[in-house]
Amino acid sequence: xxxxxxxxxxxxxxxxxxxPNVVVMTVAVVMxxxxxxxxxxxxxxxxxxxxxxxxxxLWSPFVDLCRTKRWWVLAMQLLLxxxxxxVAFTLDTPFWFQGTMACxxxxxxxxxxxxxxxxxxxxxxxDDHQQVWFVGIRNTFxxxxxxxxxxxxxxxxxxxxxxxxxxxxxTWSLVFYGLAGLFLAVxxxxxxxxxxxxxxxxxxxxxxxxxxxxVTAFKSFFQKLPPRDMLFTLLFLLFYRFPEALLAKMSxxxxxxxxAAGGLGLSPQEFxxxxxxxxxIGLTLGGIIGGMLAGRDGFKRWLWPMVCAITLPDIxxxxxxxAMPENLFLISSCLFVEQFGYGLGFTALTLYMLYxxxxxxxxxxxxxxxxxxxxxxxxxxxxxxxxxxxxxxxxFFVLVMFLCIITFLVTIFIKVDPEFGKKHLPTAxxxxxxxxxxxx
Numbered sequence: 001x002x003x004x005x006x007x008x009x010x011x012x013x014x015x016x017x018x019x020p021n022v023v024v025m026t027v028a029v030v031m032x033x034x035x036x037x038x039x040x041x042x043x044x045x046x047x048x049x050x051x052x053x054x055x056x057x058l059w060s061p062f063v064d065l066c067r068t069k070r071w072w073v074l075a076m077q078l079l080l081x082x083x084x085x086x087v088a089f090t091l092d093t094p095f096w097f098q099g100t101m102a103c104x105x106x107x108x109x110x111x112x113x114x115x116x117x118x119x120x121x122x123x124x125x126x127d128d129h130q131q132v133w134f135v136g137i138r139n140t141f142x143x144x145x146x147x148x149x150x151x152x153x154x155x156x157x158x159x160x161x162x163x164x165x166x167x168x169x170x171t172w173s174l175v176f177y178g179l180a181g182l183f184l185a186v187x188x189x190x191x192x193x194x195x196x197x198x199x200x201x202x203x204x205x206x207x208x209x210x211x212x213x214x215v216t217a218f219k220s221f222f223q224k225l226p227p228r229d230m231l232f233t234l235l236f237l238l239f240y241r242f243p244e245a246l247l248a249k250m251s252x253x254x255x256x257x258x259x260a261a262g263g264l265g266l267s268p269q270e271f272x273x274x275x276x277x278x279x280x281i282g283l284t285l286g287g288i289i290g291g292m293l294a295g296r297d298g299f300k301r302w303l304w305p306m307v308c309a310i311t312l313p314d315i316x317x318x319x320x321x322x323a324m325p326e327n328l329f330l331i332s333s334c335l336f337v338e339q340f341g342y343g344l345g346f347t348a349l350t351l352y353m354l355y356x357x358x359x360x361x362x363x364x365x366x367x368x369x370x371x372x373x374x375x376x377x378x379x380x381x382x383x384x385x386x387x388x389x390x391x392x393x394x395x396f397f398v399l400v401m402f403l404c405i406i407t408f409l410v411t412i413f414i415k416v417d418p419e420f421g422k423k424h425l426p427t428a429x430x431x432x433x434x435x436x437x438x439x440x
């Protein structure tokens with residue numbers, strides 16, 4: 001069977017995983033704002049678009065049991081391209097809102113399904129050491145897709161609006177037609193470059209077996225550990241990123257709101273340089289170094305340094321909200337530190353989800369893990385704006401630092417095999433090395 005270097009497909013696969021998410025959750029917000037919807041309507045309707053990522057475990061067993069993961073990846077990328085073209089087509093019609101929302105919902109469900117299949121394919125195609133080593137790479141390219149959505153697509157739409165004299169619907173349709181073409185090109189590329197894994201075998205089954213598999217996958221997820229340890233795992237998945245969930249939206253508004261509103265007043269160009277360039281470099285280095293360190297010494301060896309990395313650098317926002325710096329180099333340096341820490345610390349969450357999901361139904365179980373993590377990120381984020389408005393930026397960032405203790409508390413009780421992620425030669429004893437330990 002022809003083998004290809006994972007570098008040929010992992011970066012593009014995780015760009016394709018991240019881009020629809022940022023389009024649905026961020027770009028759509030800006031587009032609807034420019035098309036005249038109120039903030040109340042935007043929050044209500046675009047908030048519902050996040051639902052597929054939360055409930056995707058409901059259909060993840062079908063991806064496990066029907067067809068191959070590679071087939072699902074290619075099919076969903078084709079559907080994503082079609083839904084992007086659908087948004088572009090309906091934008092300049094009388095039913096533009098209903099049409100675009102329908103296409104965004106299709107995009108969200110397709111993207112959530114693509115996430116399930118892509119993560120499953122990643123686990124099937126790579127061995128344990130490769131999974132750990134590439135985890136920083138895949139997280140980095142996922143994040144780069146998010147930066148591309150925020151830092152390229154939105155400014156491009158703004159430039160087009162100047163060229164076409166504020167014909168907002170038309171300019172956004174051009175952006176989405178371009179995205180549709182990009183996704184179709186990615187689909188064709190992956191059809192050629194993604195190897196057909198020997199472990200990714202098609203399942204010929206009937207409806208009864210699929211339904212039975214769904215029930216079994218759900219039951220087996222909650223039976224992987226004793227009840228007490230399972231509770232700690234669920235708490236870890238939900239609350240590991242709790243401080244980041246509060247910061248995600250408010251950090252952007254803090255950087256760009258004027259001084260009169262308590263922000264730093266960065267222009268879009270300054271924001272793009274500080275967050276979209278220097279911050280991305282920090283994020284990239286943190287993610288890559290996190291995967292390499294865990295691949296060298298094992299995940300458990302670096303768990304607590306990663307916990308510190310994802311929490312303690314958040315203090316830069318406390319400093320900036322107090323000092324209100326105007327020096328762009330200083331602001332960029334603070335964002336570099338925070339983003340480097342996030343890239344390094346997020347590696348721990350991804351590695352634990354990979355570790356926990358090993359065994360039967362690993363694709364479904366990994367989807368359950370990511371759904372819980374997404375829920376833990378989404379719900380606090382919905383409250384963050386209210387908390388900031390009540391407390392002000394400085395007190396809000398102090399509260400975030402205090403709540404970092406939650407990340408430490410939910411990490412204390414999880415259990416990880418010290419050998420997970422280390423590079424070693426396979427032996428006969430490795431055939432049963434994927435059990436979750438019951439001892440610390």
